[in-house]
Amino acid sequence: MGYHIYGIVTRLVCPYDSSVRIFYQALLLIPCTAVHAAPRVCHPATEAARYTGKDICIAAHIYDIAQLRDGTRFLDTCSPETSDADCRFTIASLPQDRRDAGNLNELRGKDIELRGTIHSVNQRSLIYLSNARQLHGGAEKFRPNPALLAGFNAEQGKAPVHDPSLSGNHHFSVFRASH
DSSP states (O other): OOOEETTEEHHHHOOOOHHHHHHHHHHHHHHHHHHTSOOOOEEEGGGGGGGBTOEEEEEEEOOEEEEOTTSOEEEEOSOTTSOTTTOOEEEEEOGGGHHHHOOGGGGTTOEEEEEEEBEEETTEEEEEOOOGGGGGTOOOOOOOOTTTTTTOOGGGOSOSSOOGGGSTTOSOOTTSOOO
16 A cells, blocks of 8 residues: 555555655645744834844834824824833834725724834834735835836836846857857
8 A cells, every 4th residue: 555645645646766755745744834833923112123124023002093294194102101202113104005004093002013124213113004914914015216217117118227138139148158
């Protein structure tokens, strides 16, 4: 009799040596390791400054939500007893992210876990909430570097950067073997 993998006899399906059997057994272990992976570590908002420039998870309580005239929303993570000068962490959601970030008013009075890159602005730590998936461990919205897009128009039919290897009229190839 062969080896059984989910009721399938491997000797009848794959009559190879033990390396194939080991491959299939390892393939079966992948879902098990994903289930038993280490839980996500969320750092308290008070420690955010230690992680400037890093993509991490922050655990915070949302006390209030303020909105500026331009539509920028700030999620206040400091208690009403904490002065503005002593509040060292905030969450901001820009107007252009309103649709993707969703209704932030639902977060008022709740404890949240938010993934994002920690920025330092005026001696405060800040995370931009650009997409609702950040509240579930997902990544921030991708924003292309505008300096790299300068002068690029997709309708021009050319690459946004000059790369000699992309042009068809070069005289030599660096990948050509020398004899």
